[in-house]
Amino acid sequence: MHSIRIQLITFITAVLLIFLVMLNIYPITSSRDLIFEEKKSALSSQAAVVASSLSGLDRLGPESVGEVLQLLDLGGFSRTVIAAADGTVVYDDGGAAGAVSENEDVLAALAGQCVFRSRFTEEAFSSSYSMPVTSRGATIGAVQLCEHDSERAELISAIQSRLMRFSLLIGAVALVFAGLFSTVLLHRMRQLVESIRIVAGGNYAHRLKTRGSDEIAELGNEFNLLTERLEDTERQRRRFVSDASHELKTPLASIRLLSDSIVQNGTMDAGTMREFAADIGNEAARLQRTTEKLLDLSRLDDGVQVISEPVDLKQTAVDALAVLRPLAAEKDVKIRCELDDGCVVMANTDDMFHIVFNLMENAVKYNVPGGSVLVSAKNEDDKVLLTVADTGIGIPEADRLNIFGRFYRVDKARSRASGGSGLGLSIVHDAVLAHGGTIAVGQNKPQGSVFVVSFPRPTSEETGI
Ligand SMILES: Nc1ncnc2c1ncn2[C@@H]1O[C@H](COP(=O)(O)OP(=O)(O)OP(=O)(O)O)[C@@H](O)[C@H]1O
Ligand SMILES: [Mg+2]
Incomplete structure (x- = not known):
């Protein structure tokens, strides 16, 4: 449970650390490099001035060099070294002159190279520049200028320590914020997990309070929607179970009553007994019809896609008509x-x-009685339309939305008396939807109802016709 917080803080710390290290290193190194460049150009031009002044001499000797340097009046250098072509130090204001130089930069300058060196320590920038002194194309000696700059070094050190303090402050503030942020985030996640547990425990009425519009709030809203649907499904399921039990209870009670009467009445005549037995048979038939319809609905509910085949509506209507003819005759309906x-x-x-x-x-x-039914089937654009219109009792507008619901009957007594279970239209509705169609119900003019079912018209490739 705590891992997300640890991950978050570790990530933020890592990013912060990289940022702060860059912040501490980059400005210091680049300003140091700038100072090195500046030192190089300043020292090299000064060394060039000294070298060209000395190049007028035939030979570099202590006196002549001393005179030239006095004239140049060099200031600001920590040390000036002049060596003759044979390596003898003829001038050194920071050491002893007269000996052969062991300074490798001076020796390199005598060999014709220019050497720049600069070092930065906490106290100072120590820089030196060595270059050959040439006269008429020949190297007659070398000059080395050294400089010790503590002012700039102090400045850089001051910036460095200020940056360090600033970084520590930023780091501390960022960590505090990361801690706060992760605590809030974790708290909201816990609330979500807690809500999931509550709903998983069966309390479908529970809703998560969401605030704001970030991803977690979005997750919360989605969760609430899901719970709403679960609650709805659960409500439907309960109602269905209670409706179904009720539907099965009524005929079963009749059967029980009728059979009890037969058993308890020892003197019942054969005619009455046959009548009772026929009633039992009717109730059993009603039970059978209801259970068969329930099985059909449950199959449609499972959503198991049965293999589709081309079905001719004309043939289907003719088959249905054959079964319904006796009922239509009985009801005097054409x-x-x-x-x-x-x-x-x-x-x-x-x-x-x-x-x-x-x-x-x-x-x-x-x-x-004397009414009629019109069944029509036609192709229209990309649709196949089936219409069943009657001149019957009609369906009140308020009931039209509900008639596709399970066990729904407009006139309960009448429908039950005619053996209806209120499942027929649910089956129609689910079956139409399962095959990609739509169904609508309206009022038939001047009297009755009209049902319009529309299916997508298959391509000849699909039907293979
Ligand atoms: N053509 C119609 N005209 C008037 N009312 C209708 C029509 N079709 C359906 N109804 C009403 O809608 C209700 C639901 O119809 P549905 O077919 O689902 O059930 P049922 O006919 O009562 O029973 P079942 O079809 O399961 O035997 C009916 O009880 C009836 O009140
Ligand atoms: Mg019906």
């Missing part, structure tokens, strides 16, 4: 069909039959 050829949909034959049959069955069941 069924008319306007089915175009070639209305093919990529779907599952059984699902398609359920869709067409349930819509047609409702149109007959909720119709009036």
Whole structure:
């Protein structure tokens, strides 16, 4: 749980450290290099002045050199060394003259090279420049100018220590902020984890309070949305279980009552007994229909994609009509069909039959004596349209949104009396959606309802026709 904080602080410290080290090193080294450059150019031009003044002499001797240097009046150097061509030091204001020089820079200058050296210590910049003295093309000696600059060194040291103090301050402040930031971040993450635990424990009504609009707030909002959907699903599930139990309870209670009556009444005549047995059979048939529909719905819920095949709507409607004819005759309802050829949909034959049959069955069941049903199928642009219109009792506008819900019936008593379970349209709805279609319900003019189902029209490649 603490690892994210450690990771964060480690990361911030590493970045900070790199930044501060750069801050301490870069300005100091670059200003030191600048001073080296400046020293080189100043010393080399001064050394050149001395060398050209001495080049007028035939030979470098202590007196003649002394005179020239006096005339030049060199100031600001910590040491001036002049050596003759044979290496003898003829002038040295910082050591003894007369001996052969052992100074390698002076020896290199006698060999014709210019040598610059500069060193920076905490106290001073110590620099020297050595160059040959030439006269008429020949090296007649060498000059070395040394300088000791403590002023600049002090300045650089002062900047260095100030930068160091400044860095420590920045480092401390940044670490405090990183600590605070990670604490707040961690606290918010913990709240989120805590909420997840609460919801995982079954409390779907729990919501996380989110503030701001950063990523964690976004995560919180997404979590709340997810919980809302979970709550909704859970509510639906509970309602479904209670509705389903209720639906199964009623016919079971009737069966129980009827069978009890038969068992307890020892003198029941054969005719009544047969009547009771027929009622038991009807209730059992209703139970069977309901459980079959529930199984269909659960299969559609699973979302297992059945293999799609080209299904001809005309054929499906003709099949459904064959089954419904007796019911239509009983209800005195006429069924008319306007089915175009070639209305093919990529779907599952059984699902398609359920869709067409349930819509047609409702149109007959909720119709009036002498009423009619019009079933039509046609291709329109990139859609295949199936319309089932009736002249029946119609569906009140307020109920139209709910009729696709499970166990929903507009007129409970009437629908149940006709053996309806309130599942037919749920199956239609889920099956239409499973095959990429849409369904809408409206009012039929002047009377009744109209259901319009639209499916995407398959390409000839898909149908293979
Ligand atoms: N064409 C229609 N005209 C009037 N009301 C309808 C029509 N179709 C459906 N309804 C209403 O919508 C309700 C739900 O229909 P649905 O087909 O889902 O259930 P059902 O017909 O009652 O039972 P089931 O179809 O499961 O046997 C019906 O109970 C009925 O009240
Ligand atoms: Mg129905």
